[in-house]
Amino acid sequence: MTATVIALSAVTGFVRDRAADLDLGRTDIRPDIREIGGHGLLSAGLGGSDIREITELVEQVAGESLAAGFSLWAQRMSLEYLWRAPGPVREQHLDDLASGRRIGVTAMAAALKHLAGLGELPLQADETDGGRISGPIAWASNVFDDSVIVFPFRDGDGRGRVGVVAADAAGVRIRPAPELLALGATASTGLTFEQVEVRADQLVTADLPGFCGAIRPVFLLLQSAFCTGIAGTAVRESGHRLDGLGAQFRDEYRQLAGRYTTARQALYDHAADAHATPPAELLRLRLEAARLAVDATRLESTLCGGAGYALRCGTNRRFREAAFLPVQSPSEGQLRWELSQYD
Template structure:
């Protein structure tokens, strides 16, 4: 079965160039010798960071998938950057200069928003209304694509003194804004090139014009589909890369792995079909399906990378090998927001809804 080719997510004119670019620089990105944003700037020249801003999201998910099949760091960076673009689209704002071209980086610092909406954790950046805007204090434990002058989008809990409760805002800041400190996370198992770190806000001033919206649930409803679909595509691409590698080693140990491989291929095809269906009409995607897909593709990526290691053998255990890199990359998926625990918690709520029909969609308030 060495001639097995894993069916790609979707074909597009620039696909071979995208695959070649990611493959050529995968090792350099993994070792920190090259930034994944160098790759993103290259594909941005063909408009591949702004696909699906209206209508079908399939072409954009395909780019994320293809990048991740060769280099998960670049696939992940594309997801975070493309999510930032979706945030501005959701509120009808023009994109900040350089975002479409990746000369300005986009950072999604939205994990706390989704956790609070799900009821599993508070927003830890607090806002105080001041003349001309809002002042921020607090922390965000993890954000990525943290490059100089980059655009960051985050949720803020703003105390409403008149009504005695906190309002939820979505705001944008620049990385270089006074009062924002970044502690970068180094020596990660993988994805070191993604420039991830903890953000600390100390009296950071956000002018009124940089408050993107005060409609917290409405905003989440609009961005959930692109957020999870491009993320799911990056996970599925990682799985596909592992399965393609494993396909060349199925004769080992008397072919004992062939039946297991066929089972993994069937799972891959099912999830591929689900991703394509949901991405074709993201505005109609049900939240439950989006969450389940994200959980399932992360499980497949974990299983597929370990399967690759089993079939490739000892050479895959060499730290610098593509096999070892994919195994390390897959270990990130359970902790990537939404985390394994977050996904399972929200899906359990659907299961415990006493069998009532699922009405919630990505276009309805979450």
């Protein structure tokens, strides 16, 4: 086996062994991110258009725990953002994020929604080149006291920019994390900025549209990967339960397995050259992957029967984890709306 295959096997085993504790809130995702970073996997293909290696990593981790896969996606996206930052900003943060020593928060959902024409950027600076920034971040994940937050904001002239700030910086207020269904270990919550200073050396870009155009293919493809990850596990588990009363679901299983194969093939075809994929194709794949995950975990739960209601059962956990996907930004509603603009 190659070193990468050995590392991937070690990482998925680590996540598998911790999945139940993550689900029950006995731990959080930081050890998982450190383990992945320690194997040198977080920065695989960083800055390139061929992202198949990181796609496989996200998919395999999510197949063991969507909480870990989701936080891995957020960590990698923070790396994607900061890789594109000016040299001094990149050098300050990149190594710590790539090693997993520090956790990255992606708070860019508002920017993608804004550029789709669905709202204004909620964070506002009082000067053209940053200054002090105030406003809310409705939702972000990996929000720990020592995290690094990458976020969009409007400058004093109303133009979109992206900045980076430490979660423990003066004026950053982390709201108490709500109790979440299956994803409490991801430290997902809202934040408020109250006159948070952002200097010129904390600016990632002054070109929000160009920046988001560059990162969006990776953003959506890796989200699709954590969807196919959990879907794949549910499909495989369902395939073991098609005897007896389960035989009544064989047609449904075959249809679902076919959808899974088609979606996964499309994912890796696009991941081979992420930036060449038409935007509508990215949106369609992301929408189908999320639907597939919900449908697959529902079928697994149905086939598992009453045993699937046990809280510590993997079937139960996957069913609860997948319930998050229709509302994960971009939500199913946003994806449908954006696709309607291509009709």
